[in-house]
Amino acid sequence: MNTGDGPIGAPGTDDSGPSDADLLRAHVDGDREAFGELVRRHRDRLWAVALRTVGDREEAADAVQDALLSAHRNAARFRGDAAVTTWLHRIVVNACLDRLRRRQAHPTVPLPDGSRSEDRPSGAEPAAPTTDHETALLVRQALADLPADQRAAIVLVDVQGYPVAEAAEILEVAVGTIKSRCARGRARMALALGELRGRDSGHAARGNLRAGETVPSGPGAAPPSPGGHERRDQR
Amino acid sequence: MTGAEFSGVDIDLLADYIGGALEGTPDESAVATLIAEDQAWREAFETLGGRVTFVRAELGRFSPEPMPADLAARLDGMFSAPALTLVQGEAVAADPRRRRKRWVTPLAIAAGFIAFIGFGVDYLSGRTQQADDSAASGVSTQSESAISALGETILATGTDYTRATLAIEPVRTLSDPPSAGIPAFGESGTQNQDRATVKEPTLDRLAVRAALAECFLAIERQNAGGSISVTTVDYARFNGAPAVIVRFTAANGGWAWAVGPGCGTPVSGADALDKVPVR
Secondary structure, three states, rough: OOOOOOOOOOOOOOOOEEEEEEHHOOOOOOOOOOHHHHHHHHHHHHHHHHHHHHHHHHHHHHHHHHHHHHHHHOHHHHOOOOOOOHHHHHHHHHHHHHHHOOOOOOOOHHHOOOHHHOOOOOOOOOOOOOOHHHHHOOOOOOOOOOHHHHHHHHHHHOOOOOOOHHHHHHHOOHHHHHHHHHHHHHHHHHHHHHHHHHHHOOOOOOOOOOOOOOOOOOOOOOOOOOOOOOOOOOO | OOOOHOOOOOOOHHHHHOOOOOOOOOOHHHHHHHHHHHHHHHHHHHHHEEEEEHHHHHHHOOOOOOOOOOHHHHHHHHHHHOOOOOEOOOOOOHHHHHHHHHHEOOOOOOOOOOOOOOHHHHHHHHHHHHHHOOOOOOOOOOOOEOOHHHHHHHOOOEEEEEOOOOOOOOOOOOOOOOOOOOOOOOOOOOOOOOOOOOOHHHHHHHHHHHHHHHHHHHHHHHHHHOOOOEEEEEEEOOOOEEEEEEEEEEEOOOEEEEEEEOOOOOOOOOEEEEEEOOO
């Protein structure tokens, strides 16, 4: 279920209003309301990306606020090479990654707690009968335990549903790098999920996931060219 | 499938193959060959492929996450503050008493959020009343100040500084009482002892002692003149934009810096808008 805060596809245009680019230009030209309108358009998506990347509501709020202040101040530097939303996401994600890097000395990422009930599925979903509350929590923990770069890529592509190419633009890396980060992150999650389920529930994980498995380092396979076919990553 | 069986397989390489990251590279065919000819790789491929599919399905089931209302309101306040209108001003003079401008609030305030720039409702109301009373009368130079626990003077004059006036310290008279609205950091009897009361929403973050300390550190780093000794902090404006004016001394002299709301953040550093030496 990815409604509400998924990708927007085309650069923000609204049949009844100015485009994102128009709003940003107006802001640069001195329109005091334009940037606020731009933020209102995209704040839910930016928040969702920040929250799921940072894993902590307070830090995510600070990251979003800092990032938008920076965007507000540096709007004149936007050259139009990417969509305005891509630019905004890039600033927010970078703010999140900066915070995660500064937090490296404290590798534990807060788990979802009672205040995050809205994170959780509200109930059984007919289309996904195997999903349960415990699994949802474990998936969130496995995501939170990923290296920051892999987590950011997975949040953009698998959680928020952005195309791989757009995620690559946001993170300013090659498409193949996004594919690799997503692929390795998913594999880590798959193995970690087995470990977490085994530890927390004491029973074998779904799909025969096992505890204690680690992901060996690969030989550093070169990512394909950015124009490569996105067979499994493209949503 | 056991962990031991997995141990014979390069999981990262296999994950890249499953995720399409090897397409067009020599590794793609190499892994395909391993899967076809090596039982361990084949079993790992089948198992990991299933697990990855499961993980992706679970990730796709994350529910929408709208921005919390309080954060949304804060951002609204930061970026949609009603404009102030200069109705009467005086040419910038050397005497800060004479260069204070009078402002009136716009007729309409954005519904749902009061985001007055300057000192907040009370201050602006007072200023507006002054402006209404008599355009010819002198303008009060009352400034609100307090001495912080660390010794610097905390001000919220709301002055709109320019490069020409940045070095001029705001005038405070002995009769100026410490402001109830701008309590010192650490002042006893306040609820938020690590926080000054600054009702300019964009500067709200810097009203927190810890954030202001980060800002000082960022200034110190950028100034590159050794440790700085801050004398005054003024929550004000610079060229019309919300700014904190930080006056300090360091090994390279006395300075007045105008810094933006991002001061002290990793993204913005000191967020310096301008700086002038103070002699």
